[in-house]
Amino acid sequence: MSDPDLLSQKTLSTTQDDALAMDDISSGDESPSIGKRTYGEIKREPDMSYALAAASRPYVAPHEIQKWFHSMAEKEDGKMTAKELQQAFEIFQGRYFSDSSCKFVVRLFDLDQNGGLDIREFELLYYYIKQWVTAFNAYDKDHTGALDEKELNFALKHMDIHFSPEFIRYLIKRQNPNATKMTLDQYIVTCIQIQRYTDEFKQRDTEYTGHINVRYEDFLEMIMRCV
Structure with missing residues (x-):
């Protein structure tokens, strides 16, 4: 995976067909592709190699990402804290994320381990948020x-x-x-x-x-x- 928006078509880029397939699960007809007992193969963690390689390239964040980041990262150091990320989720996604969840996510995506997310790290997280929310909404069949x-x-x-x-x-x-x-x-x-x-x-x-x-x-x- 060389870019954060080129994620697994199988899991993260979920289609409406996935949601419709739940009818087959509830009726007892599992797809042969998921009938075999296997370990998880789909990575939901960020591709660290992408972020590290991107550090050497000239960088301009997309407008939507800049809007998220600069509206919440109020400190002069240009980092988004777990608390600010929590506020961003509520404002831009209309979702409540717990303190512990936001701290966990920041710790995972804080590649340079400086205690917060810079705009590059936030961009990586942003792409995953969009994919996670899309997948979650497709699985949430009863809305x-x-x-x-x-x-x-x-x-x-x-x-x-x-x-x-x-x-x-x-x-x-x-x-x-x-x-x-x-x-x-x-x-x-x-x-x-x-x-x-x-x-x-x-x-x-x-x-x-x-x-x-x-x-x-x-x-x-x-x-x-x-x-």
Whole structure:
């Protein structure tokens, strides 16, 4: 992937056909392409190589990105903080993103690790936000602004990740035991975390058995690398 807007056609550039296909899932007819139990293959993390390579090129941000960035990054250092990103989501997307979700996203996209997003880093995030929102809206078939168990299960299967109904339920309820649906910010963070943990697991499960044996310290290292 050489450019952030050239994302996976399979997962991030979701079409209306994906939403319509949920009728087949609910009726018990799964597509053969998602019937095989596999690990996640679709990357939802930014392509770091693109951002690093872009740093050496003359840069002018598109107008819409400049509008987002300059209206929120009020400090003289030209960085967007997690709090400012949270405000931007509410103003430009009409969506509430939690403090923890915004801090997580900023930490992930802050490539130079200086505590905030410059306009280059924000552009990379911006493209992913648009794709995530498009995908989320397609999976949110009943237009409630959140994914229920069936919708979340369908979304993850299109990432080639197949979880049991019990684990799908756990993902929705892990932050709120009374929750029955997953919001957009939770969906984004969950997808990123699943991919990170899956990548760590795959490195140790070279035969794709679905089982690994790890020493205690290896387990801790695996967890800490993903946090």
